């Protein structure tokens with residue numbers, strides 16, 4: 001299972017979380033990555049943790065003020081990027097353009113979507129992975145794998161129909177090892193989570209709990 005921790009714009013210490021994630025990944029053998037704010041990619045990557053961007057723009061080098069250039073994210077140490085997160089929705093053409101930008105910069109890609117129909121559309125654009133997240137469950141602590149398991153199995157089926165090569169993650173409310181096991185049982189190959197780690201009093205303990213059933 002792939003555990004991708006999105007720090008969003010939460011007021012946590014990204015280096016502290018990243019250091020814990022690197023240690024937990026090393027100790028457990030579980031793939032754990034952290035997606036900090038763009039300005040913190042470099043500091044997070046220096047911890048040795050697998051580092052992702054939260055977004056890259058559908059642009060090349062040029063006059064694009066305020067954009068997040070994929071090449072700049074990669075130079076700072078990112079090896080992958082989320083796209084079309086529920087909190088940063090893109091137009092279809094911009095998802096496609098951002099996938100091209102990520103490809104140029106050798107970034108792995110995960111396109112987020114709300115439901116199985118959108119997952120099918122996202123998978124057709126040929127990212128490395130997709131992540132299904134019902135927006136109403138994000139940040140609630142109620143895991144999608146329990147509250148809406150059909151959306152996870154539906155996403156796995158929808159992606160497989162369109163593109164057998166694409167990984168399927170699920171997210172929203174995931175915070176425990178039990179949630180991780182449920183996601184795996186439903187066919188997901190990873191989880192995308194945020195508040196369960198970024199807002200935890202002890203992010204290291206939260207990460208250890210998350211991977212515990214996989215040991």
Ligand SMILES: O=C[C@H](O)COP(=O)(O)O
Nearest residue numbers: 006139172173193194195
């Ligand atoms: O990117 C992460 C997702 O939006 C899930 O957030 P959450 O774990 O706080 O529900």
